[in-house]
Amino acid sequence: MTMTEDLFTQPHLADKHRRQTDPILQLENINVSFDGFKALTNLSLNIGVGELRCVIGPNGAGKTTLMDVITGKTKPQSGRVFYDQRTDLTKLDPVRIAQSGIGRKFQKPTVFEALTVFENLEIAQKTNKSVWACLRAKMNSEQRDRIDEMLGTLRLAAERHRLAGLLSHGQKQFLEIGMLLVQEPHLLLLDEPAAGMTDAETEYTAELFKQLAGKHSLMVVEHDMGFVETIADHVTVLHQGQVLAEGSLREVQANEQVIDVYLGR
């Protein structure tokens, strides 16, 4: 049995008997340098099952590099990344990492503009499938129901037959979040999901993420402090490739160093 199948034969990570304090992700002493420039230095970070973690920090702090390490796009020079307490992601390629239940949304929406909203979700549902998920994928009506449910969740039910290219920026962002969710990820990495959204869309994104937490674990990189304030129960502040502070938003906002390097006085 492969490691990926192994992961999927377990009860779902969000099952009631899994404790929220169990880590879904443990980064240990990660070092990444680019031509001698240290993008991440001895970075250690834990995220609990079902947690909604916000990662903030100034430009160049290493937030994108952190996500690249988790998804296998960048291999660290040293350090380990444990997923579900036993799989070291630094040993897996990006495809295997995605198949093991880690979904990532980049800042710019990347939907198939020439396909309808429904077709986009249908395609997403068929990609990145593990053996386990392919077996399940035979249940076609169930798949269809899942997409219908997703359209409702995304507030895109009225747009199902519309070409994705004709959606507003915010709607495209929602569609892309939906494309991740139909793949039933355990851990979602989201890079500035609220960027370019209207206030109403940002508000709904916050509501959606709060609903997703618990069932999924989420790591959200965001600059919009208003948004962070609405969703975060735990915040990590990165600075120069290291964790500068961690705690509730209130705690990190009161941290002198955080004020100096990021929030301003």
Ligand SMILES: Nc1ncnc2c1ncn2[C@@H]1O[C@H](COP(=O)(O)OP(=O)(O)OP(=O)(O)O)[C@@H](O)[C@H]1O
């Ligand atoms: N492939 C690369 N080659 C060289 N330097 C890189 C590479 N990727 C990132 N860096 C550098 O590493 C540092 C961290 O970059 P990173 O993109 O992770 O920061 P960030 O916190 O995501 O910033 P932002 O908020 O601007 O997106 C930056 O100084 C960046 O220039």
